[in-house]
Amino acid sequence: MIKFLDLHSQYLSIKQDVDEAISNVIRDSAFIGGASCTFFETAFATWCEVPFCVGVGNGTDALEIAIEALGLAPNSEIIVPGNSFISSAEAVTRSGHRVVFADVDRRTYTLDPANVVQKITPRTSAIIAVHLYGHPCDMTALATIAAQHKLEIVEDCAQAHGATFKGRHVGTFGRAATFSFYPGKTLGAYGDAGAVVTSDEGLAKRVRKIANHGRIGKYDHEFEGRNSRLDGLQAAILLAKLPHLKRWIEHRRDVAARYAQKLARIEGLELPVCEDWVEHGYHLFVVRTGRRDELADYLSSKDIQTGIHYPKALPKLQAYSAHGQVDEDMFVNLADRQLLSLPIGEHLSLGDVDIVSDAVCAFFGR
Numbered sequence: 001m002i003k004f005l006d007l008h009s010q011y012l013s014i015k016q017d018v019d020e021a022i023s024n025v026i027r028d029s030a031f032i033g034g035a036s037c038t039f040f041e042t043a044f045a046t047w048c049e050v051p052f053c054v055g056v057g058n059g060t061d062a063l064e065i066a067i068e069a070l071g072l073a074p075n076s077e078i079i080v081p082g083n084s085f086i087s088s089a090e091a092v093t094r095s096g097h098r099v100v101f102a103d104v105d106r107r108t109y110t111l112d113p114a115n116v117v118q119k120i121t122p123r124t125s126a127i128i129a130v131h132l133y134g135h136p137c138d139m140t141a142l143a144t145i146a147a148q149h150k151l152e153i154v155e156d157c158a159q160a161h162g163a164t165f166k167g168r169h170v171g172t173f174g175r176a177a178t179f180s181f182y183p184g185k186t187l188g189a190y191g192d193a194g195a196v197v198t199s200d201e202g203l204a205k206r207v208r209k210i211a212n213h214g215r216i217g218k219y220d221h222e223f224e225g226r227n228s229r230l231d232g233l234q235a236a237i238l239l240a241k242l243p244h245l246k247r248w249i250e251h252r253r254d255v256a257a258r259y260a261q262k263l264a265r266i267e268g269l270e271l272p273v274c275e276d277w278v279e280h281g282y283h284l285f286v287v288r289t290g291r292r293d294e295l296a297d298y299l300s301s302k303d304i305q306t307g308i309h310y311p312k313a314l315p316k317l318q319a320y321s322a323h324g325q326v327d328e329d330m331f332v333n334l335a336d337r338q339l340l341s342l343p344i345g346e347h348l349s350l351g352d353v354d355i356v357s358d359a360v361c362a363f364f365g366r
């Protein structure tokens with residue numbers, strides 16, 4: 001069996017570090033806040049080369065709180081890619097704004113800047129730049145558009161730990177950027193966790209206040225916030241994992257390179273592109289074929305697990321049925337029938353990659 005994700009094998013490879021981290025938090029009863037949260041925030045900020053990091057409850061809250069902290073005009077329009085996890089859109093509505101879907105690029109599957117421009121109205125206030133699958137958005141183009149139209153950019157880095165654009169880590173381009181540490185993410189906790197990163201100190205302070213009931217002192221609150229704090233156990237686990245992250249991401253790149261070599265030039269199969277000016281985080285390795293479901297079934301019959309990210313473009317979800325934004329001309333409406341995620345991660349050996357690749361080749365008659 002070739003697994004799509006194997007959290008247990010990762011745990012076994014770092015068991016001692018993780019077990020010790022967990023027992024230290026329990027020993028100190030530092031369940032909310034405390035040293036592990038502060039240490040992790042500092043270490044993660046350094047890791048992504050940003051001055052400030054605020055740990056929060058999960059990646060969805062991170063987006064919602066970041067948007068709220070920007071203080072945008074209420075009920076403004078925010079542009080979201082039509083192919084993403086629902087959080088990228090949900091956080092917009094939950095923070096009192098309106099979702100406007102834009103198309104994604106046919107090669108990188110990230111926001112298509114030309115289509116973003118078409119969706120801008122006088123009510124537009126921001127763009128959610130989702131670095132989907134670990135490939136950074138075209139931040140040069142998006143930054144130019146944002147400057148011209150006075151829009152904020154929030155980067156959704158939930159899938160892009162370790163990815164860089166023109167040598168800069170993702171998360172350093174927008175006014176705020178968010179990460180998820182959901183267990184299956186490239187850096188995953190053992191429960192829910194997330195973070196907001198920013199270079200804007202005032203914004204970081206506001207995010208921290210919103211996430212902690214608008215608190216300014218014990219039982220003293222400047223405004224109504226919410227409860228979305230990073231949990232001490234999760235912070236300690238993330239801190240124990242962080243020293244391994246670079247190696248894990250390098251391994252993902254090796255896996256991707258092996259797939260690229262083995263699966264090159266198969267007619268009817270598009271491999272993920274990696275633009276010259278980016279370093280891909282390869283959270284997912286997503287191929288595209290008109291025979292997607294057939295290929296997934298074939299691989300499953302060979303005991304190879306795959307995933308679909310995502311089976312329904314966001315505008316097609318019932319949650320957005322009232323938006324009337326399903327536009328058959330949008331590439332996202334085709335992509336959801338053609339994209340297939342092959343296994344990738346530190347649990348795979350290059351031998352496993354060869355097994356998957358050989359099965360894909362066999363399926364295409366090669």
Ligand SMILES: *Cc1c(COP(=O)(O)O)cnc(C)c1O
Pocket residue numbers: 058059060061084085087088130156158159179180181182192193194
């Ligand atoms: C996982 C994910 C999120 C949400 O993160 P959670 O921690 O699960 O709330 C947001 N955006 C994208 C693109 C994601 O993949």
